[in-house]
Amino acid sequence: MKRVRSTLHALPLRSIALATCFATASGLVWAQDKDAATEQLLEGIQNGERVEISLPDPEKQLPLEDLRKFTEVFSRIKDAYVEEVSDRKLLESAIKGMLSDLDPHSTYLAPKDYEELEESTSGEFGGLGIEVGMENGFVKVIAPIDDTPAQKAGVQAGDLIIKLDEKPVKGMSLEEAVQLMRGKPGSILTLTIMREGESAPIEIEVERDVIKVTSVKSRMLENGYGYVRITQFQADTGSQFKDALNGLEDELGRDLDGLVIDLRNNPGGVLQAAVETADALLDDGLIVYTEGRIQSSRLRFSARSGDIMEGTPIVVLINGGSASASEILAGALQDHERAVVMGTKSFGKGSVQTVIPLDETHAIKMTTARYYTPDGRSIQATGIKPDIEVRPAELKELDSKPFFTEADLSGHLEGQNEGQDQDGNDDAQNATGSLADRDYQLRSALNLLKGIRILNPNKSANAEGSDQ
Template sequence: MHSHPLTIMIRSIFTLILCCCLSVSSVLAETDKQERDLYRDLETFANVLTLIQQYYVDEVDSGKVLTGAINGMLSSLDPHSAYMTAEDFRALEEETSGSFTGIGVEISIRDGVLTAVTPIEGTPADRQGIQPGDQIVRINGKLTKTMNLMEAVKMLRGEVGTKVTITIHRKQWKTPKDYTLTREAIPLVSVNSMVLEPGYGYIRISNFQTSTTKDVVSALAGLRKKERLQGLILDLRNNPGGLLDQAVNVSDLFLDKGVIVTTKGRFKEEQMVFEAHPTGGGNTFSMVVLVNSGSASGSEIVAGALQDHKRAIILGTTTFGKGSVQTVLPLPEGAGLRLTTAKYYTPSGDSIQATGIKPDMIVPLVPVIPETENVTEAAAANTTIREKDLPNHLKNETLAPGYRPAKEKEMGNQEENFQRVDEIEQVSKRLEKDNQLRTALIILKSLDFAADQATD
């Protein structure tokens, strides 16, 4: 029985790989037994491929089979290692640079099941009520059990305006439910901020991308323009992570010294210690950090560093527990390998892998049940209507063309006051709906009160 030409070629490739492996193994002082096992396993693979080529019922696409073998090999390692085609690689670059097209949910494979880590705020997944921990059992009717991570990502993404149906299983439900979502361009606005009360600011980081640290610095400067900053709430809820260096740099903004995070891998280059630098004492205000089960990876680095250094009170619920670092390794023709290369450890030396960051104060989010289901009434309650918004409202004659009001400055101040009233109303509504945010603000004010009493 003659070997298939493709099998002969693959055996040659595997012989070359084996030679490389044996060379590396001598450097790493691997045993003879490990070398023999490796050779036997590669030989088994080549034999299986030969049998597939010769006896499978249909003609086999060898490229597809080999890609499947690579995906199976990587998925056997951990849920976050994956092979990326050139298209997948480009999508990853777009995401870290600030936008992508899809439904807006970070996913992972947990216990062999495709799982939602967190929906991105304001996206189709968020508006439809997808929650951290939801199991995605089907995408457009196709079972996800056999998919790797990148295959699932590819199915969830697509052209703007197209629809995708996902079947969700939630622990509280007896049967799964279908959700049909319309894909959108997902702009990853990394940082948002607002003043909660005079002297107390709020910054939300939705993910860590290339501009995150710069955006946080700008947000802090904006908050300081309005009042002396006495306290800050840093919201990392439903933040799935992102770029490691950005999580480190954000932590560095609030720490003057000490270790932020340590990474440990098999080789020397993965043994890294990231330390804080003096900030000149500019960020000495009190802090509360909000986290939940959707806070993962980079957001856990920040929360862990600020908690261990007693720089902030961590409030909310236990985080996701992703304590590993992935490195993207380029492959020929634009493809890439996303490979777990290290684990990270908090300043105290703890790994949060599969355990998460436990808050200093456990405060579950209590959802607000709307008093009315009437959409018109709900919309009216959330809209500020003024005289100028009414149809056929009377014009202010003093603002007629050619007329210069004597108190232009006062009119400008009045407009600023209107804007401030709007901001206060928005903050009030946010605090009313968010018991975790309310609790964090009360704690901040209590800390300042206690500090004032101590100095008196």
């Protein structure tokens, strides 16, 4: 008891008052619960009923010793820190610490942070164009966004940013680092990066710009084979995806023979957009479900009837920069055997963050649930494993001397089709296939679709109007 008294004497009056308030509040909870239990017992006795009383678990009550410790630290900082600190500043720092220590994605959103979060989900914001997280105290690049300054400057998924200009990142919060990366369009920021396979840090200069993200891009790879790139899941990505598919089929004049969906370096985004995209390709069944401690975090999303591609073969490309919503789409199509997933293992962000407004200008972003694929697989920290692993590689065609063929022999018998142009479509295919020629993973996806088409030509033949 002496130890407790001496501790209280050491506290200033404000700390004693705070501790007393906490203790009183906790006592009121106990008193109310006990009064309710007493009333329930007396009523049961009067009615001749058997009554079971359960009092609250003491372990779930407010930890008074820890709260006293908090008030003492608060007081020590107020009285002895080298510079005067306002109560508001200390309390906001305490809130930030409570959230940031839970996981890398939970955070306190001050007015500017809250505004920037809304901007990033709308598809237009200022900065470098990278999705980032924290790892071992450094900023880790989850994925550079297509056609942004960071991507054009050579920033890659998996890079660890150790310095922003001359300021070391170690010790910064993620929010502080993001604030430094944002800035006036046209200004230069030097990123010092550690990259796997490199023995020394790399310096990359990036010119800030207004980031306008085009969520969905599409084109024909070769005659009959479409390509859709989803860079990020925004509010209208689902409708843009459907429009892209319709545009490809209109350009072709018939159904596609195969489709590549490129989710590489897609950092995720809006959950509902991923659900809408999966729904467009699935005829029925579960797409994704979430599990958390509170009822509102337990959600299930299922596909409505109707596959707009009507079974057309699909290959989905993923890599270590594919995270969150892109993993939901890949996992749903994989579990339903609607697509072949190709590439390398995805990032593994399988948690749900809920933005909870505190007032008009402040909010908290807190992890409230985990994602699960239709088959019950947790994405968190495990990611999506591709059906066919294909690592990035550089392609180099080997020059070789032309073979000596029958047609070169003097006096050879003429073939029935000799003299006709056998490669009349080569130029067109080279023009449309140049993207796949530069990208080994994409070429592998295209070759797989061609193999499926050869082994199962019925659908495409029917699309072209042939009788089977």
